[in-house]
Amino acid sequence: MNRHNSQRHHPRAPETGKTQQGAPQQAAPEILGSWQRCIEDYHLDPGRSLRVPRLSDSELQEARSLQDSLLHSADPVFERLRHLGGNSGYCVLVSDANGIVLREYIDSNRGQELAEKGLSVGTVWSENLVGTNGLGTCLATGEALTVYAGEHFGRELQRFSCSSAPLIAPDGDIIGTLDISTYAQGDKIGQGLALNLVCDTADQIEAAMFRYAYARHHLLALVRSPLADAGQSNALLAVNDSGWILGATSAALLQLGVLERCLIVGQGLATLTGASLEDVQRAPWSLQQGQGSGCWLMRLAGDTPRPHAPAPAASNSAARPHIDSQLYRAAGGDPTLQRNADICHRVLNRDICILLQGETGTGKEVWARAIHDSSARHDKPFVTLNCAAIPESLIESELFGYSAGTFTGGLKGGKVGKIEASNGGTLFLDEIGDMPLMLQARLLRVLAEGEITPLGQIKPVRIDLHVICATHRDLAGAVAQGEFREDLYYRISGVRIGLLSLRERQDRLALIEQVFAQLRESDSVVLDAQALQVLGNYHWPGNIRQLKNALQFALCMCDGRAVRITDLPDEVFPPAPGEPVCQDVSSVPDAAAVPPHRLVSLGASATTPADGASATEQEGEAAQILGALQQHRWVVIRAAQALGISRSTLHRKIRKYGLTDA
Ligand SMILES: Nc1ncnc2c1ncn2[C@@H]1O[C@H](COP(=O)(O)OP(=O)(O)OP(=O)(O)O)[C@@H](O)[C@H]1O
Known part of the structure; x- marks a missing residue:
């Protein structure tokens, strides 16, 4: 839901009576709804005291590192808020989407006292843990709101007034909240200003993140007058060179009267506004009728898309991304993937195992190579082992190698395994979910001990490598099914990066x-x-x-x-x-x-029945795969290309359906 819906609500007057559950009788629906959730869904007891949990330093550090771009983009805006709220008895909190407070601004009067009462960094305010509260209920409803005094579920919190607004990422996801809290004094109506202030500030933070995410595209502002300063507007659209709308801020949606982002993202600018990109770049464009009528569309001053623009300076400059890095190219203009690229940059050179998860063909190998090339190991080997593409019996020797004379039929001089071959560099284990259980234990030992003993050898070899794994499978589910070792799962997923489907x-x-x-x-x-x-x-x-x-x-x-x-x-x-x-x-x-269906298509359908596919669908798929394999004389790579699936996916399906070239 959009925070602006609630911006139009005025905080209600204080209530006298209580509902049966204990909530103030005339509280707004979002407060009553929250109390109902607390009792019926979270089974919280309004009579008992609720402790606000606090994270350890290391947990907090991890939570903060994941929200680096939020904290970084928002810094100047927070500073302004701190300045405005200075010495007025408020404390300002920024939380992530889990309700973990990542940053606090405390004023010198009452703020310190509020912090001592628990309104401080590291505390967790999700509604299911501490009941109805500003941060947690804002996250649960997606709406900006004030939770005033007795509207709080926990007795300890009923002295406070908390106004919170959701922080929205460029892709429309809620990634946190901004909250202003103080002691409840007077009535709830008096908190209207605080609520408007958090809403306005949250809009500014969203606009700052949006400008950063779409720095490589054209940014247009919606303003009320052709003389307005477009740079001050939070209502922004991102448009590509061809005039397609790539993204919009919440303020832009509000101005255009559009309820959901997906209704305009992917549309042509001209279809939406009647103006081409060139029209708007030439002069402010007046939206006469339909969506956004009365507004003007303007380019942002100095808006020239920067395909290779450097990322803004940040606190940890050594680990900061350079926007022209391969990782950023792989992320393209998608804000979620750009955040993923940010995370990868943050953990570069720390030898934390990275697990890339995504459907076939989403670019997992491209990302793995980009991580390697961006790292200090870039001039060392990048070695790939596709666990799905080689028979189980060979994976062990492929990975660990063997010394001369170990096998009959083995190479005369022995064979260096992939682990040793990648020493000093990066080992990319593709389709790790297909690694046999027995080898998972060996791999775990290698990762833990940093040495291997090739088959037929006694002396271990020390190794130093960075491991990146990839899978299209739900590995956590495979762990639950006993198909993948839990300890290895945690070892290889120091950072999990989800790649989006196209x-x-x-x-x-x-x-x-x-x-x-x-x-x-x-x-x-x-x-x-x-x-x-x-x-x-x-x-x-x-x-x-x-x-x-x-x-x-x-x-x-x-x-x-x-x-x-x-x-x-x-x-x-x-x-x-x-x-x-x-x-x-x-x-x-x-x-x-749409043309009539043709009889021939080189890029044959890649539709893959889901696991729950019917027997007939599976038979159909098996026949289609066999046909492609026979047509390409069992050259798997060619058959995979014709089917539009990866080599490893095709190998998996060959095994699944027991296909042979006999
Ligand atoms: N951002 C991108 N821009 C252009 N091409 C890309 C991009 N990402 C991936 N590709 C291309 O898409 C194809 C599939 O990429 P890749 O092999 O990395 O996917 P994958 O997820 O590892 O697939 P699989 O799981 O099936 O092995 C490759 O031809 C690659 O060059």
Whole structure:
């Protein structure tokens, strides 16, 4: 929910009676709802005292490091708030999405006293732990609100008044809260100013993060007058070179009267506003009618997208990202992935094992290589072992190597294993979820002890390497099923990075254009707008790999000037009536433009039945895979390319269906 909904609510007058549950009788619905959750869902007892939990220093440090970009972008805004609130008896808190207070600003009068009462860094305010409270209830409802005196669930908190607003990331996720707290004095109406102040400040923080996240795109501001200073506006849109809207701040949604981000992200600027990017860059554009009428759209002063702009300076400059690093290129314009890139940079050179999780083709190997290349080990080997692509019986010797004469049939001089080969550099263990249990124990020992003993050898070899693992599987689930060792899971997942599927990426359209630009042989071939829209609407089960195949196909089919809708492979169109519908397919905007299904498609469908797929679907998939393998004479890499899936996924499926070339 949007914090601005509640900005329009005025805090209610104090209440007298109590509900049966003990909440103030005339409290606002969000307060009554919270009390109900506390009793019915969290089973908290309003009669008992509730202790506010506090994290240890190391836990707090970890929580803070994950919110680095929030804290960094928001610093100047917090400073201003501190200045405004100076000596007025308030304390200002910033929490993450779990209600952990990451930062506090305490004024010299009552603030210190409030901090001693528990309103301080390291405390945890989630509603399920401490009941109805400003921070926790704001996180639970997604709305800005004031929790005043007796509206607090815990008796100890009923002396306070807490006004909180959600902090919203560029992708629309709530990543924390901003809270102003003081002693409750007078009535709740008197807290209206504090509530407006946190809402306005939260908007500024969101705008600061948004400007940082979309520094490489065009930023436009919505303002009330053509003479306004666009730099002061929190209502921002990010647009790519082709005029597609990539993102919008909450304030922009409010000005445009749009309820959900997804209703405008991915739309053309011209469709939404009637203005092209060039129009707005030339002069402020007045929105005459429809969404946002009465507003003006302006470019931000000095807005020139900086493909290779340096990241803003930060506290830990040694570990700070340089925006032109490979990691940032892999993250593209998606704010979630940019945060992931930030996290990877933070842990660079600390030899913390990184676990990359994501569907097939989302770029896990690209990220692993980017992490290696950005690290101090970049001039040392980067060695990959795909645990799904080699038979179980060979993984051990591949990993650990063997000395001369260990096996009949082994190499004469022995073989250096992947672990030893990556000594000094990075070992990338792809599809780690497919590693046999017995080897998991050996790998764990290697990671713990920092040495290996190759098969047939007695003397251990010391090793120094950084391990990055990847999987498309739910490893935590595999641990619960007893299929993956819990201790190894925790060892390899020092930092977990979730890579988004192509359909989840906010920069999807820009990425499609970028991959197209990489694949075309001449700059004179363009991707037609309608074709781009169809590609943007497709659900891409094989992700970027499948996208590359589809674009390669389209480039072969086109007339050498433009890739049009008729050049695209069949798979990217919604199924014809009667065909099974895939759940993620969005409707194609211009159905009349969809060509009749063709008989041949080089980039054959990569649709992969989920685990719960019916026997018929599985049979169908097995037959499709076998067909591709036979067509490509069992050259797995080629068959995988034709199917739009990775080599490792294909190996897994060959094993799953017991396919052979006999
Ligand atoms: N950001 C990107 N921009 C352009 N191409 C990309 C990007 N990320 C990945 N790719 C391309 O997509 C394809 C798949 O990438 P990659 O092999 O890293 O995926 P993966 O997640 O490791 O796949 P799998 O799990 O199936 O092994 C590769 O051809 C890679 O070059």
